[in-house]
Amino acid sequence: MTSMTLPVVSVSSLESYVQAVNAIPMLTPERELELGRKLKDQNDLTAAGDMVMSHLRLVVSVARNYMGYGLPQADLVQEGNIGLMKAVKRFDPERGVRLASFAIHWIKAEIHEYILRNWRLVKVATTKAQRKLFFNLRSMKASSATLSPKEVKQIAKTLNVKESDVVEMESRLQGSDIPLEPTVDDGEESYAPIAYLKDTGETPAEELERTQSENLRTAGLTAALEGLDERSRRIIRARWLNETNPMTLTELADEFGVSAERIRQIEAKAMQKMKVQLAEVR
Incomplete structure (x- = not known):
């Protein structure tokens, strides 16, 4: 299916496209069964193409029902054509169901996803119940006026959803989008959302730079510690890398059986060596 291409639908040629797909004859049940078996048994992409092309008019018909959302x-x-292709790929000719009946579900699913992604900047429907409301509430309203309590109750019962969900979705659908940028008519004292929605956190570039710097320092510290002898490494870790309970010179002197001054000398020498190695890493 991946090697098959569909005619590109552009706004300027939409009328011509519709005329072209309407001129493609629909498949007879016998021919549809034959092509379906070829695709399923032999992965015949030519058969898949014939099945898709003959049902492009179905996509146009379904798409017309979703013109009220302000999308091209x-x-x-x-x-919808993408949904049709998915339907053809999954079509089982032996189930006794015509491709047109089977494909409508996939066509609508793709169109629904597209509308939900693009109709509003912020998604208005995320749960299954909300999606059901989103695509049915407009057609079920008797007018553009706010729903009455009786209408809310009736719609909730019909769609098997909560009354509160109906009220919330109506509010979302009636709400208008707010432009992020100021308009020409805005006065000097007005502020568009872009003025106070600015992200004050790190930019991706700054975050990457910080992460790389931290990783470099961590890797450099590890390498510097590995360059020390075991006793020096133990002293540095106990004195400087133990945040919860760092040890004193005296405690380490007792551990190694030497004077506190000797521990201080070993520490100073180890620190100097590590500084040189860290400078080379940077």
Whole structure:
């Protein structure tokens, strides 16, 4: 299926596209069964192409039902075509179901996903119940007016969702998008959301630079410690890398059986050696 290409749907040629796909004859049940078996048994991509092409008019028909969301019809058709291709790939001709009936689900699913991704900057429907409401609430409302309590109750019962979900979705659908950038008519005293929605955190480049710097320091410290003898490494770790309970010179002197001054000398020598190695890493 990946090697098969569909005609590109552009806004300027949409009318011509619709005329072209409507001119492609639909498959007879016998021919559809034959092509379906070729695709399933032999992975015949030519058969898959014939099945897709003959059902492009179905996509156009389904896409017309979603024109109320302010999105280009050409884009809706293109997304529906992707759903059609997925349906053809999964079609089982032996189940006795026509491809058109089977494909509608996949066509609608792709169009739904496209609408939810693009209709609003912030998604208005994320759960299954919300999606059901999103695509049914408009058609079920008698007018553009706010739903009455009786209408809310009826819609909730019909769609098997909570009344609170109906009220919330209506509020989301009626809410308008707020432009992030100021408009031409805005006065000097007005502020668009972009003014106070700015991310004050690190940019990706700054975060990457910080992470790389931290990794470099960690790697350099590890390498510097590895360059010390065992006693010096133990002293540095106990004195400088033990944040919870660092040891004193006297405690380390007792551990190694030497004077505290000797521990201080070993520590100073080890620190100097590590500074040189860390400078080379940087």
